[in-house]
Each structure stands twice: as structure tokens, then as C-alpha cells.
Amino acid sequence: MSGIQNYMFRQITGPLLFFAFVLTGVIWLSQSLRMLDVVINQSQSVGTFIYLTVLGLPQLMPLILPFAMFFAVLYALNRLYTESELVVMWAAGFSRWVVVWPILLIALAVTAVGYLFSLVVMPAGMREMKNRVFEIRADLVNTFVREGSFTNPIKGLTVYVSQNNPGGEIQGILVHDARNPKGIATYMAQSGMLANTPTGPRLIMNQGNVQWLEGGEGRLKILNFEKYTFDLSQFEKGQGARIPEVAEMWLHQLFNPQATVPEKQRKKYIAEAHSRLSGPLYAIVFALIATVALVGGNFNRRGYAGRIGLAFLAMFGARLPGFAFQQWTASNADMAVFMYAWPALWIIGLLFVLVHPRFEILRKGKMAEPVAEGA
Known part of the structure; x- marks a missing residue:
């Protein structure tokens, strides 16, 4: 990786960690309110409250990471444009892939982390949290x-x-x-x-x-x-064997539920399993949307507010149908293919936009203007 690519890597990694931390904190605060009932009504300590809420964090990460990736790329590229750093790169003859490759590598890494949380950390954390809550509520000393x-x-x-x-x-x-x-x-x-x-x-x-x-x-x-x-x-009464919830089940349990599970619930398990396998792909989709919005067009001296607005619309336009496909899969398992095809189409389409020659011509024709004016 060249020095420029290393520089781009650092410029994106910092905002990515920041936005991931902020989004996690905001959602964690809202989700932690659900644990107040256990802490207050069961006379638990602050340490128990923190422990339970931390165990619930992995459930949020597969959803948070793609959005953090989107905000990080959008912020980093917009700042580099504002400070004319990217304009200088284009004028010096660097290919846009000097910028795109680090973004893709980070997006792939975020996708891998998303799979780790979705397939391993989340079910383990949720199972421990639910077991602990069950034990607390079953404790007669604390209840009575x-x-x-x-x-x-x-x-x-x-x-x-x-x-x-x-x-x-x-x-x-x-x-x-x-x-x-x-x-x-x-x-x-x-x-x-x-x-x-x-x-x-x-x-x-x-x-x-x-x-x-x-x-x-x-x-x-x-x-x-x-x-x-x-x-x-x-x-x-009612405190016998605890029935695991969907969020704490492993992938093989979702695909192969017990024979006693009703058919309607089986379909929900299948939809959840496919969601865990397809959800992390949106980190790549969101990263490419932000990249195309700021790198895939002409230089604009007046800023990129319009493109940023369109990027937000594209982000929601890409993700909301994904949630809809999950709901439809819960009713009809044959719809599961769309949970993978939809993000795959976005990735292919956005990569096509980045490599299409028309955008390269537009960039060469207009990107160097600010450098010439400042000479």
C-alpha cells in the first residue's frame, strides 16, 4: 500500500471509530432503559446493570457498523475535498483508486467484524444476558x-x-x-x-x-x-426450562430448529438466519454509496450538499428494502434470495459507476481547475 493509500486509510479509520462509538453510545442509552426494570424491581447493583447492558451491545453492532462506515467515508472525503487535498491528488495524476482501494479494504474489514458479531458474539452475549436476567427474576430473596x-x-x-x-x-x-x-x-x-x-x-x-x-x-x-x-x-410457576429467544440462537439452530417448533416460527428463524448472513454486506454498500457521491462525479467549488443529500436518500433506499425482504422471508422462505441479491446488485452497480470511463473523463476535465487558479 502506497503512502497516499496509508494516509487515506488513517483519514477514514479515525472517523469510523468515532461514529461507531457515538452511534453505539446513543443506542446503548436507549436500550439500557429496558434493564432499569430488572435493576430497580429486583434490587440489583449498578454493576449488574452495566454488565447486562454491555452484554446486549453485540446485538446492535451488525446494524450500527454499516451506518458508521457510511458516515465515516462521507465525512472523510468531504473534508479532504474542502481542504483541496483530493483536488491536488487528481491534479498530480493519481487515479481515483488510490482513494477507493483503502475505502474498500476498510469496508471489507468492517463486514468481517459484522459477521463476527452477528454469528458469534451476539448470540453468546444475548444468551448470557437472558440467563442472568432469568436467574435474577427467579431469585426469591431479591423478589420477596x-x-x-x-x-x-x-x-x-x-x-x-x-x-x-x-x-x-x-x-x-x-x-x-x-x-x-x-x-x-x-x-x-x-x-x-x-x-x-x-x-x-x-x-x-x-x-x-x-x-x-x-x-x-x-x-x-x-x-x-x-x-x-x-x-x-x-x-x-413459569420458571421451568427457559425457552431461548431468536437473538441468542446460533446459526445452525436457526436453520435447523427442533421438530416441535411451529411452522410459522420456523420461517421467522430462517429469516433471522439469512438476515445475519446478509446484513453485514451493507457496510460495503454504504461505503460505496458515500464514495460514488463524492468521488464519482465532477468537482464542484460550491460544495457537495446536494450529493450528500442524495447519498443519504440512496442509503435509506438501499437499506429499507432489506428490512422488508426479511419480513417477507418470514412469511415465504423463497424470498430469502432477495436478501442477498439486493445488496449484491447495489455493490455491482456502484462499482460499475466507479470504473465507467465517462466519470474518468469528467474528472480529468474539471478536477484541476482549483489548482490552476491557485497557481
Whole structure:
């Protein structure tokens, strides 16, 4: 690679990393709001919140990287034009491929990184995140016992614990059970603990009483006890084997789902698999769109606002049908071929524009004007 190409490589790599970081940060902040429910309602630490949100980042990268590539190429080329660096290159007789080759190499590298995230890092990260969230929500201590707070584990049940000791003992227990309007009861105990039994989890309360209203007159009844066991087995309902979500499944699992998976869901799996294989190609498409917009035409002393606007329209025009093809593939697997053909057509067409002789003639005829004027 020549010195000019190395220079172009550095000029594009810097903005690429910057835009990737910014886009990731913005989307990460919006996505992290979904984890606040786990952190707040399950009394988790800030460290757990950060860990869970970081695990979700790989899911965003295959979508972010092509856009970061587009913005980086557009920014770098526009700046080089504004500072007349590219004009000097053209006037010195350099081919436009001195500029295009580094862009293509970076786009190929970004595509490879996109495949790495899409096929390996994303499913691994999402699986770990979902497993951790499942464990947190299944943890009875965090769900049921929160020191100094009134909690509502399920509708109609209110729990308060004044102190939660490290050894597992809890003190100052109040349980108000209003799940059955005809049998509302309040339990109070000096101490207790959570225990797992062969028949399910139990809250064992010591030295307390249970209070309820009886009869039409609503007379208060109080029953003192030395030990009372409160059934918590209902909290384990629905917490059996966790069903993996689409984002955490490996590619071979998407293409070969279990026989018990319904046909409609199978098609969604197939569409997701093809999306992971075709999505990273848009890094090349977006890079070529930005390159053609600024390199594939005449020099313009008044700037390239119009071309940049058209580049944005072309970018959305290239990507939105890709999302549509994925939706159609989820209904008809035969549509999967368009998920690859569409970006491939864009790549071939844009490369044709770059190598077409007409553009080379236009460039030679008009690119050197600013240098001549400044001489």
C-alpha cells in the first residue's frame, strides 16, 4: 500500500471509530432503559446493570457498523475535498483508486467484524444476558425480601422486612395477603427465613400472629403462633426450562430448529438466519454509496450538499428494502434470495459507476481547475 493509500486509510479509520462509538453510545442509552426494570424491581447493583447492558451491545453492532462506515467515508472525503487535498491528488495524476482501494479494504474489514458479531458474539452475549436476567427474576430473596421496603411480588400480596441478616435470617416480618378478597389476612412475625423444601420454597415465620376479619360484622381475629410456614410455591410457576429467544440462537439452530417448533416460527428463524448472513454486506454498500457521491462525479467549488443529500436518500433506499425482504422471508422462505441479491446488485452497480470511463473523463476535465487558479 502506497503512502497516499496509508494516509487515506488513517483519514477514514479515525472517523469510523468515532461514529461507531457515538452511534453505539446513543443506542446503548436507549436500550439500557429496558434493564432499569430488572435493576430497580429486583434490587440489583449498578454493576449488574452495566454488565447486562454491555452484554446486549453485540446485538446492535451488525446494524450500527454499516451506518458508521457510511458516515465515516462521507465525512472523510468531504473534508479532504474542502481542504483541496483530493483536488491536488487528481491534479498530480493519481487515479481515483488510490482513494477507493483503502475505502474498500476498510469496508471489507468492517463486514468481517459484522459477521463476527452477528454469528458469534451476539448470540453468546444475548444468551448470557437472558440467563442472568432469568436467574435474577427467579431469585426469591431479591423478589420477596427487601430490607426496609414494602414490596408487591404479585398482585394482592404486600411484604415488608425490617432487617435482612447475612446468615439468611430476616427480622420484623409483615405479610399482607389480599389475593382472595374473602380471606384477607395479615401475618406479622419477629423473625423468619426463606427455605427450599421438596414441595417448593417456603417463608418460615417465628414468634408472630395472623390477623383476619371474620363474620358479617367484620370482627378482628388474632391467632398467635410460634412457627408458621407461608407457601411461596406460586412464585416458581413459569420458571421451568427457559425457552431461548431468536437473538441468542446460533446459526445452525436457526436453520435447523427442533421438530416441535411451529411452522410459522420456523420461517421467522430462517429469516433471522439469512438476515445475519446478509446484513453485514451493507457496510460495503454504504461505503460505496458515500464514495460514488463524492468521488464519482465532477468537482464542484460550491460544495457537495446536494450529493450528500442524495447519498443519504440512496442509503435509506438501499437499506429499507432489506428490512422488508426479511419480513417477507418470514412469511415465504423463497424470498430469502432477495436478501442477498439486493445488496449484491447495489455493490455491482456502484462499482460499475466507479470504473465507467465517462466519470474518468469528467474528472480529468474539471478536477484541476482549483489548482490552476491557485497557481
